[in-house]
Every structure is written in C-alpha cells, then in structure tokens.
Amino acid sequence: MTLLKAYLRGLREGWFVLGYTLCVCLSVFILAPFLMIALRSVGKGWFGKLWLPPQLTWDWYRWAIEVGNIPEVMKNTLIIGVIAVAVSTVIGIFAGWAFGRRQLPGKELLMAIVLLPRMIPPITYALGVAKIFYTLELVDTHLGVALAHVSVCAPFAILVLSATFEGLDERVLEAASVCGANTVKRFFYVVLPLIMPGILASMLFSFTHSYNEFTLTLLTYGPNTVTLPVRTYLAVGDGYWEITSAMAVIMVVPSLAILAMIQRRAKPEKLVGGFKGV
Amino acid sequence: MSDAMIEFREVTKRYAGLVANDRLSLTIRRGELMTLLGPSGCGKTTALRCLTGTIRPDAGRILLDGRDVTEVATHQRELGMVFQNFALFPHMTVRDNVGFPLMIRNLRKEARATRVQEALRLVRLEGYAEHYPRQLSGGQQQRVGLARALVYRPKVLLLDEPLSNLDAKLREEMRFEIKEVVTRLGITAMYVTHDQAEALALSDRVAIMNRGRLQQLGTPEEIYETPNSRFVAEFIGLSNFLEGRVASVRGATMTVTASGLSIHTPSLPEVAPGHKVLLFVRPNEIEILPAATPADTNVFPARVEKTTYLGDTMDYRLMLGEGVELRVQADARHRYGAGESVRLRWPRVRSWRANEE
Numbered sequence: 001m002t003l004l005k006a007y008l009r010g011l012r013e014g015w016f017v018l019g020y021t022l023c024v025c026l027s028v029f030i031l032a033p034f035l036m037i038a039l040r041s042v043g044k045g046w047f048g049k050l051w052l053p054p055q056l057t058w059d060w061y062r063w064a065i066e067v068g069n070i071p072e073v074m075k076n077t078l079i080i081g082v083i084a085v086a087v088s089t090v091i092g093i094f095a096g097w098a099f100g101r102r103q104l105p106g107k108e109l110l111m112a113i114v115l116l117p118r119m120i121p122p123i124t125y126a127l128g129v130a131k132i133f134y135t136l137e138l139v140d141t142h143l144g145v146a147l148a149h150v151s152v153c154a155p156f157a158i159l160v161l162s163a164t165f166e167g168l169d170e171r172v173l174e175a176a177s178v179c180g181a182n183t184v185k186r187f188f189y190v191v192l193p194l195i196m197p198g199i200l201a202s203m204l205f206s207f208t209h210s211y212n213e214f215t216l217t218l219l220t221y222g223p224n225t226v227t228l229p230v231r232t233y234l235a236v237g238d239g240y241w242e243i244t245s246a247m248a249v250i251m252v253v254p255s256l257a258i259l260a261m262i263q264r265r266a267k268p269e270k271l272v273g274g275f276k277g278v
Numbered sequence: 279m280s281d282a283m284i285e286f287r288e289v290t291k292r293y294a295g296l297v298a299n300d301r302l303s304l305t306i307r308r309g310e311l312m313t314l315l316g317p318s319g320c321g322k323t324t325a326l327r328c329l330t331g332t333i334r335p336d337a338g339r340i341l342l343d344g345r346d347v348t349e350v351a352t353h354q355r356e357l358g359m360v361f362q363n364f365a366l367f368p369h370m371t372v373r374d375n376v377g378f379p380l381m382i383r384n385l386r387k388e389a390r391a392t393r394v395q396e397a398l399r400l401v402r403l404e405g406y407a408e409h410y411p412r413q414l415s416g417g418q419q420q421r422v423g424l425a426r427a428l429v430y431r432p433k434v435l436l437l438d439e440p441l442s443n444l445d446a447k448l449r450e451e452m453r454f455e456i457k458e459v460v461t462r463l464g465i466t467a468m469y470v471t472h473d474q475a476e477a478l479a480l481s482d483r484v485a486i487m488n489r490g491r492l493q494q495l496g497t498p499e500e501i502y503e504t505p506n507s508r509f510v511a512e513f514i515g516l517s518n519f520l521e522g523r524v525a526s527v528r529g530a531t532m533t534v535t536a537s538g539l540s541i542h543t544p545s546l547p548e549v550a551p552g553h554k555v556l557l558f559v560r561p562n563e564i565e566i567l568p569a570a571t572p573a574d575t576n577v578f579p580a581r582v583e584k585t586t587y588l589g590d591t592m593d594y595r596l597m598l599g600e601g602v603e604l605r606v607q608a609d610a611r612h613r614y615g616a617g618e619s620v621r622l623r624w625p626r627v628r629s630w631r632a633n634e635e
Contacts, residue, residue, distance in 0.1 A: 178358070
C-alpha cells in the first residue's frame, strides 16, 4: 500500500517535472527569436559562429530612426491605426447591437459573411482590395490603408461587441425606462457605461490588428503610407540585419505595452458589467 | 378625483395565437395593495408589462390615475418598480442607483442627496451608500431596489415577484418590510406573484388570474374562505374535493350523496335534486374524533392511512368510505396511529355546481 502510494507520488512528481520542463522549453521556443532580434539590434561585430556579440552599441537604433525614417513611419502607423479603430468600433457597436439584441433573419449567414475576411488567406482578400482601391484611388492614402485594415478589425469588433450586447441585462434597461430615462439618457447613463469594457477591449484588439497588419498594407501602401511592419520588411531587402532588428524591436514595444494593458483592464470575461464597478 | 388608481379596461394581448390577457378588466383603488396571483403563464406578467409599457396591448385601455396611458412611453408613466432579479445598475453605487430617478428628473444635487438619504433610511441601508450592488446580499439588493422605486414618490409602486430570488427566511422578513413601507407611505401598489402565502400576508385585495382572465377578486379572507372555483381553492391553501349529486334540498341546506356518504351542506342557488356538485373541505376544517363517537350529521367513519409529523400539526391521510382519500391537518396533541379507525366530523362543507367547471 505504502509502496503504491510512494509510486503514485513519484509518478505525480515525475509528471510535474516533465510538465514544467515542457513549459520552459515552450517559453524558450517562443522567446528565442525575440531574444535573437534584441541581441542583434545592440550587437556589433557579431559575425561567424560566435554565440554572443563581442561588443554592444546603440548605433543601429540611431541608424534605424534616421535612415529608416521611423518617426514618419510611426506617425503613418498610428494615423492608420486610429482611423481603423474608429471605423471598426462604430461598425462594431451598430452591428454588435443588431447581432446581440435583435432576432435577425439569417443571423448565422450574416455572421459568416462578416467573418469571411478573417477566414480566407489574407493575400487573396488583399488582391481584391488592392484592385478596388486602385480604381477608387484609395491606394497610398491613410484612409485607404485604414479601410483595408477595417476588413480584419471590424469582424473582431463585431464579435466582441455582440457578446457584450448579448450580456446586457434586459431587465436593467427596463428598470432605467421605468425610472424615467428616455432612450438617449438610457444609452448614456446605463448602456454606455455597461458596454464600456467591451468597447475598450474591441478598440485595443482592433488597434493591435491594424498595427501588426502586413499583407493588406503591402498591397495598398505607397511612399506616403509606409507602416512599421512594411518598413521593417523593406529593410530586410536592404540587407542590413542589425538595422532591421532595431526596427523590429521598436515595433514590438507598443505591442507589449498594449498586451500589458489588455491583461490588466479588459479581461474577456468582463466584457460586460460596468466600468467603474469592475 | 376618482377612487381608481390603476385601471385595466378589457386589455387583450396575444402572442402568436396564444392569448396572454383575455379582455382583462381590473381596478386597483387609490392606496390599495393589490396582488396579481396565479400560476406561471396565467397572464399576470403580461398584465404588468402592459402597465409598464414594455409591451403594448392588442386591445383595451390602461388608465393610471384617470389618465389613459395606453400609448404613453414607459419613461413617461411615472412608475416605481421593484424587479425579481433586482435589476440594479451594476456600475453605480447604492447612492447613485437610488438617486438615478432623481438625476433623470434633473433634481438639484442637494435635494437629491436628502431624498436619497431618506429613501435609504426607509429601507434601513443608510450605511451602504458607497457600496456597489455586487457587494450586497440578495435581501440588501432588493431593499436598494425598493428605495430606488420609491425615491421620487411615484403614484404607483409595482412589484414583480420581488421576493422569489431570496431564501425562505429572508422572504418572510422582507414580506413584512414591504407591507410596512407601503402602508406607511400610503402608496398604491400592484404586487405580482405566484406565491399564495405572500399574497395572503401582504394584500388588501387579491386578484387571482387563470388563463389570461381574472378568476376571482377579493380580500385574502374572501379568497381563502369562499373560493369561487376549484382552481382558486386548489391554488390557495390545501383542499379536499368530493364529487357528488344533490339528493334533497331543504331550505338553506341540501343533502349531497358522494361516495356513499350523505353530506349536509348549505344549499346553492337554483339547485335541484340530481344536480352534480363538487364539495370542498379544507384539511384543517375536519375534526378527527375517536371511533366511539356516536353517529351524527356529517360524521363519517374513516381509517388512518398515513401520518406525518409537522411540528405544530399532524398531517393525516385517511380513507373514507368507498376509497376516498382525504387529507386532514389536526392538532398534534391528540395523535392517531396508522391503521386506527376514527370518525371525522365536517363542521363546514362548501360546494359548487360541478358543471360550472
């Protein structure tokens, strides 16, 4: 009996060690490329089979910012991101309301159409978008690139916000009406504060999607609308790995900041339930 | 000023062929606490929602204090309402929840604070103004709901099964609390519930609903003592029913033969020998007597089948005559065991014409 217990305990500990090792391996696997890029962006004279760079320098960052015109590129990225977020959120609120609160005929089909741009290969979709945008002369405009991004941001906003609206308690809205609130007051004092966490989550995720978007940008950008991912990709072509790495690190920083924000504020399980009260 | 505060006039509402309210007419007097009582699906909730304006009746009018509000939007009806699931605003503190109707009415801040304080005192929650609803117990949340409904002194207070989400002990406490507050304010209240005990304890009058219609309207005593149908008798309290035929009618009494027994009961209007009637006796209106009791009017031999001890009373299942099972609740001091022969005395039997059903 004791032997069996000891055996079981051993087995359990063995599983624990194995699981822990796997977790560490996975982390290394995920983080290794980041580490590589980070090292390369500050390494000097790192050639051949050396495991670590012999010298450290910030020069590549200076080069990246000056030669790569990063401030301009960052500005483009942010403008496009803000437009994409604004448009997606507005679409998301209206569509989410419709999906979450109304009995729509053919709801599943509509949802499938909304999700389509996310499901098919981006390059396929991007080719179509590019053709249309050339015709409409939207290529190489901030609005154009942003609208291309909306095609992947809006489905996400709609998904998140329909879940948010579905979670709204009908009785609470009824209570507001009985208390004397008309539709407008009810929206601003009750509905809006209650869906705020959902709106924030949808905005954050939309922004990250736009910020990271590559394929759609590549087919709709021009000299005036270079974004960070595209600029980094172009730098690869120039062959300066150190500068490219520096750009990649610069690009990652805002993403990490947003990730930290998401982790703290907008937990998916708290898409509904009030902002102040959360 | 008319005496009626809330009036339903022939209100009809159908849902996809199902009639939820069938020409419902009901008047609730000023200052009265009226309960709408009935099983689920009887149309009481539909009636309430017609009154709040959440749904529009297909036909009929609804009057509030003499004004036709059938076409008036919910937020203009000046109602106070307490909800079954509390329906507090989760993102607001207790203070803001209670102050919400005042804020909507653009009341000045100082006036608002005083009124909120008053309302919180009324429900004994002064210390909880800064709490959020989720930090309160169910009973406390419902008291916030009551304060929010009363804070702007609405003409009528509506209560939609306000106690059904609370546990049994709390429910009983809250029952008296609601009654007390409503009486103190002298407000007209409509209380919707499926709980007969709540309805009896709280109401000035009870309206029993069945299949979208008003089945009986009366004080709790009237409803309990003289139910007008088997439905009402079954719904309010426990009952024994016996089907029988009228054997003879002698002035104010008639004799009914049911399951081989001759039962004397007050006669019904326009009843003649041969008519089918339904007799009805409450379990606590039957006396159990020793087997040696001499034969008399409405005294019948019976055998105890099963006994259940309920603390203050004993619950007996008895076999009477030709296989009629009766339920009797009697004082627990004199006990009869299972299998014992006894005599039952029915001092009080009521009846209806059976074909009315």
